[in-house]
Amino acid sequence: MSDAALLNPPTTHYEFFGPAGTMVVTVATTVIPYLLYYGCETAEQCPPTSWSAWQTRLQRLTLADLYDSHIMLLYLAWFAYLVLLYYVVPGSTKPGTVLRTGQRLLYRINGFRSLLITCGLMFTVHRLYGPAPFIYVYDHYVHWLTASCLFATVQAVLLYIWSFRGPSTSSATATIKLKSDADLKADGNGAAASPSTGAAQPVLLALGGNSPSAFYNFFIGRELNPRLGDFDLKVFCELRPGIIGWFVLNFACLIKQSQVLNGYITESMALIFFLQGLYIFDTLIYESSVLTTMDVTTDGFGWMLSFGDLTWVPFVFSVQARFLALQPVVLGPVLTATVVAIGVASFLTFRLSNSQKNIFRTDPHDPRVRGLKYIETATGSKLLISGWWGLSRHINYLGDWLFGLSWCLTTGFRSPIPYFYVLYFAVLLIHRERRDDHKCRQKYKKDWERYCSIVKYRIIPGIY
Ligand SMILES: NC(=O)C1=CN([C@@H]2O[C@H](COP(=O)(O)OP(=O)(O)OC[C@H]3O[C@@H](n4cnc5c(N)ncnc54)[C@H](OP(=O)(O)O)[C@@H]3O)[C@@H](O)[C@H]2O)C=CC1
Numbered sequence: 198m199s200d201a202a203l204l205n206p207p208t209t210h211y212e213f214f215g216p217a218g219t220m221v222v223t224v225a226t227t228v229i230p231y232l233l234y235y236g237c238e239t240a241e242q243c244p245p246t247s248w249s250a251w252q253t254r255l256q257r258l259t260l261a262d263l264y265d266s267h268i269m270l271l272y273l274a275w276f277a278y279l280v281l282l283y284y285v286v287p288g289s290t291k292p293g294t295v296l297r298t299g300q301r302l303l304y305r306i307n308g309f310r311s312l313l314i315t316c317g318l319m320f321t322v323h324r325l326y327g328p329a330p331f332i333y334v335y336d337h338y339v340h341w342l343t344a345s346c347l348f349a350t351v352q353a354v355l356l357y358i359w360s361f362r363g364p365s366t367s368s369a370t371a372t373i374k375l376k377s378d379a380d381l382k383a384d385g386n387g388a389a390a391s392p393s394t395g396a397a398q399p400v401l402l403a404l405g406g407n408s409p410s411a412f413y414n415f416f417i418g419r420e421l422n423p424r425l426g427d428f429d430l431k432v433f434c435e436l437r438p439g440i441i442g443w444f445v446l447n448f449a450c451l452i453k454q455s456q457v458l459n460g461y462i463t464e465s466m467a468l469i470f471f472l473q474g475l476y477i478f479d480t481l482i483y484e485s486s487v488l489t490t491m492d493v494t495t496d497g498f499g500w501m502l503s504f505g506d507l508t509w510v511p512f513v514f515s516v517q518a519r520f521l522a523l524q525p526v527v528l529g530p531v532l533t534a535t536v537v538a539i540g541v542a543s544f545l546t547f548r549l550s551n552s553q554k555n556i557f558r559t560d561p562h563d564p565r566v567r568g569l570k571y572i573e574t575a576t577g578s579k580l581l582i583s584g585w586w587g588l589s590r591h592i593n594y595l596g597d598w599l600f601g602l603s604w605c606l607t608t609g610f611r612s613p614i615p616y617f618y619v620l621y622f623a624v625l626l627i628h629r630e631r632r633d634d635h636k637c638r639q640k641y642k643k644d645w646e647r648y649c650s651i652v653k654y655r656i657i658p659g660i661y
């Protein structure tokens with residue numbers, strides 16, 4: 198067998214109901230952000246209650262409503278601006294998890310500083326030019342959506358084609374090699390190939406992205422970590438243009454509301470801006486923890502993540518703020534207190550559980566995790582069975598979902614559209630938990646069964 202075939206075994210197990218399922222998901226997820234927009238274009242009919250009202254709305258759409266070449270150029274400038282920050286802003290370097298080649302890629306960590314610089318820039322623009330630039334951003338919401346969608350799709354097509362290139366030597370500054378085979382064993386992520394010696398290597402594909410179906414591979418992503426030199430496109434897109442863009446969109450919505458309300462904003466708008474801002478800041482403060490997520494360690498960089506990172510995150514996650522810009526909601530003290538209570542409790546669950554696992558995996562002797570119980574597995578990895586991780590096997594998902602619910606509640610109960618987020622997120626997390634379970638079952642075998650018999654619930658303690 199050739200080196201490439203040894204390193205990249207064929208994919209035999211399909212996710213998303215196979216190629217046909219991925220085609221349905223591609224079409225549906227492209228259409229949904231537009232439906233969320235046109236379904237809530239005015240405060241009165243959000244969504245339109247009759248099919249004829251939908252038809253009137255959609256039939257009068259022209260290409261100019263959907264696409265604007267100036268916004269396309271501005272979108273490219275936005276992407277280029279963040280690439281520039283990636284290179285010029287000082288930061289640290291962190292290694293990712295061990296790859297099947299035995300190498301660990303190095304990642305540049307300066308996303309939080311990029312966010313702070315962008316906040317500073319937004320503040321300055323607002324001081325100099327007032328609300329106008331942000332109203333412009335708000336008014337062109339659909340044009341930004343189309344620009345990001347086109348960019349994400351072209352990027353995915355180019356990456357798919359590029360993944361067929363021949364073997365190459367990896368950049369010495371971008372990778373580190375392991376000291377011993379024991380390190381390689383510790384990861385156990387699929388078929389192990391011998392650690393590289395600096396000779397030309399085949400492109401490392403995602404274990405799930407090497408199926409007989411070209412479309413399926415395009416969707417899931419063929420190449421695991423596409424890079425231009427040291428620049429890792431997947432991690433860059435996961436954390437910067439979409440996540441920071443979401444923050445800018447939310448700010449534009451806040452400014453729009455204050456224009457409508459003559460300089461005031463409602464407590465619901467302040468809440469959504471604060472709660473989602475907390476999530477965005479948290480994501481970039483803990484930037485390096487994304488390196489151990491399934492997206493980075495397991496999934497290729499295909500259409501799903503390119504579109505998910507660049508389009509779905511900013512345009513589906515900002516629906517609540519856009520709704521509130523259109524239709525100011527006064528929550529009153531009871532609902533405000535409820536939103537704050539759910540928000541604080543769920544954010545703490547999400548953050549503390551993720552941190553507990555990260556600390557434990559980095560150093561099990563750290564005083565903050567010393568008393569916790571765990572089981573040793575044959576691979577050498579340890580699995581926590583007490584603390585947050587004794588409550589359920591994905592208590593972090595529960596915290597994340599409930600935090601999302603607190604965002605939706607800021608919009609009150611006038612429209613179901615802002616609640617789409619919790620529906621999508623429940624489907625994503627249930628599916629993700631099953632994928633993770635499949636991965637861990639293959640990796641830990643009998644140890645995983647033992648672990649599941651101790652920590653019985655998948656996500657919701659006592660229920661699921
Ligand atoms: N807002 C959004 O749209 C989304 C948010 N997220 C969030 O991203 C975060 C990360 O999620 P994700 O990457 O899916 O998964 P997790 O952070 O939960 O990591 C799962 C991995 O952790 C290890 N692990 C599992 N159980 C234990 C244990 N008991 N003790 C120690 N290690 C364990 C296993 O990896 P190993 O092989 O190393 O043992 C497993 O594969 C979550 O908080 C999630 O809510 C995720 C998707 C979308």
Ligand SMILES: CC(C)=CCC[C@@H](C)[C@H]1CC=C2C3=C(CC[C@@]21C)[C@@]1(C)CC[C@H](O)C(C)(C)[C@@H]1CC3
Binds near residue numbers: 476487502509510
């Ligand atoms: C079919 C389709 C459109 C799928 C796209 C799914 C993506 C939207 C999500 C897959 C995993 C994600 C993560 C985050 C955002 C959503 C996507 C891209 C995340 C960056 C959100 C912020 C968190 O703090 C996080 C860094 C843990 C998280 C990582 C996973």
